[in-house]
Amino acid sequence: MGTTDGQLNRRQFLKASAAAVVTLSAVGSVAFWLKKKRTIRDAGYLRPPGAIAEEDFLFACIKCGLCVQICPVRAIKLADWNHGLAYGTPYIDADVQACDFSCDSIQCAETCPTSALHFPVFREAGEKAVEALYAKYNHKLPANVNPFTVQIYAMKRAYKLGVAKVNPDKCLAVHGKGYKGPLTKHRAKLRPPGKTERVYTDEIHVDRKICDLCAVYCPLGKDAIVMEEKGDGTKVPKVLEGCVGCGVCEMVCPAEPKAIIVEPAEL
Numbered sequence: 001m002g003t004t005d006g007q008l009n010r011r012q013f014l015k016a017s018a019a020a021v022v023t024l025s026a027v028g029s030v031a032f033w034l035k036k037k038r039t040i041r042d043a044g045y046l047r048p049p050g051a052i053a054e055e056d057f058l059f060a061c062i063k064c065g066l067c068v069q070i071c072p073v074r075a076i077k078l079a080d081w082n083h084g085l086a087y088g089t090p091y092i093d094a095d096v097q098a099c100d101f102s103c104d105s106i107q108c109a110e111t112c113p114t115s116a117l118h119f120p121v122f123r124e125a126g127e128k129a130v131e132a133l134y135a136k137y138n139h140k141l142p143a144n145v146n147p148f149t150v151q152i153y154a155m156k157r158a159y160k161l162g163v164a165k166v167n168p169d170k171c172l173a174v175h176g177k178g179y180k181g182p183l184t185k186h187r188a189k190l191r192p193p194g195k196t197e198r199v200y201t202d203e204i205h206v207d208r209k210i211c212d213l214c215a216v217y218c219p220l221g222k223d224a225i226v227m228e229e230k231g232d233g234t235k236v237p238k239v240l241e242g243c244v245g246c247g248v249c250e251m252v253c254p255a256e257p258k259a260i261i262v263e264p265a266e267l
Contacts, residue, residue, distance in 0.1 A: 040079050045091040046247060046264050048076050049099065049159040050109035050117040060116035063088035067108035067117060073189040073198065075099045076108060090117075092161070094247025094262050099161065101219040101246060102191035102198055104152050106159065122155040129154030156220070162245030162262040164214075164225065166237050170259035172211035173227065174236050179211045179254045188251060193219060201252070210235060214249035214260050225249060 040047070048067055051057050067090050068076045075097045079086045090108075092099055109117035130147045141147065168174045183190075183204040191198045193216075206213065214237050218225045223242035227235040237249075237260065245262045253260050 040083050040086040040089060040091040043083065044261075044264065045093055046099075046161045046245060046262060048090050048092060048108045048117055049106050049161065050112070050119055050121060051161075052116060052118055057116050058085055058089065060114050061089045062114055062116075064113060065090075066111045066113065070103075070107050070111050071099075072103050073097060073100055092247060094250045095258065096186070096251075097188045098190075098247035098251040100190050100198075100248055101156050102189075106155055109159075122158050125158035126151035126155045157223075157242065157244065160244050160265045161247070162264045164239045164243050164245065164249050164260050164262050166239060166260050167258075168236070170255045170257060171236065172255055172259065173234070174259075176234055177211060178207075178209040179213065180207045181205070181254070183213070183217075183252055190217065190248065190251075191219075192217060193221060211254065212237070213252045213254065217248055217252050219246060219248060220244065 047054075047057065048071075052060060063078070065078060068074075068078060075092050076090045077093065079089050079091055081087050083089075106119065106122045109119040109122060112119065129150050133145070133147055133150050134141065137145070172179060182202045183206055184201040186202065188201045189198050190201050190204075192204075212227050212235065215221075215225050215227050220242055223240065225237055225239050225243060228238040229235050239260075245265055247262045249260050250258055250262050
């Protein structure tokens, strides 16, 4: 029996409708999945130094992994599949391994081929600092003044991964307690302030009558966090505007759960 044009059109319509339902269901499922874990920041992680605005970062990053390879302390990881649209993009889990500034050149941003990690902001900060230094000494620097040191410091102050937040209820110092033991209970890398070599944190033994590890090991020191003395004589951590959210304070905090965490910045 032959098939009329009307029957053919009806069959085509039914097939097309069924295909459309399947397609829309699949698209809806994917959209729900992407929305559920749309960015790595939904998980509270930090982007590496120089990250541009998140909605732009997700498209600018080509997931090449160069920033992961060049990080000397392996602070940068790549997002897993369960982070949706952020899959394959770089992030830092400060609790596990913080960005300790020990590369001195913000090389993760410098090596980024797409400027998803935008290096010029650091270069400009360093250049301005060196220009100001030379102007201060009328372009004749004393032998004991190193422009490279000034440049590095300015570059490190230029980025903002996040900001540290203290939970007083969990803080050992707030409760007048100290800490004795390894700097961290897991193995991480850190270049302590004033040192040139990196060390493993679980090999550093500390013994503090009143805990102040967040302030002691902060790479920016008193510009970022201090122990503020209260009226009763106790000292508690106070985060200052100089904090750039590197996460070292979170990594070395011995409280469980952590008394200080870094919240991602809105870049």
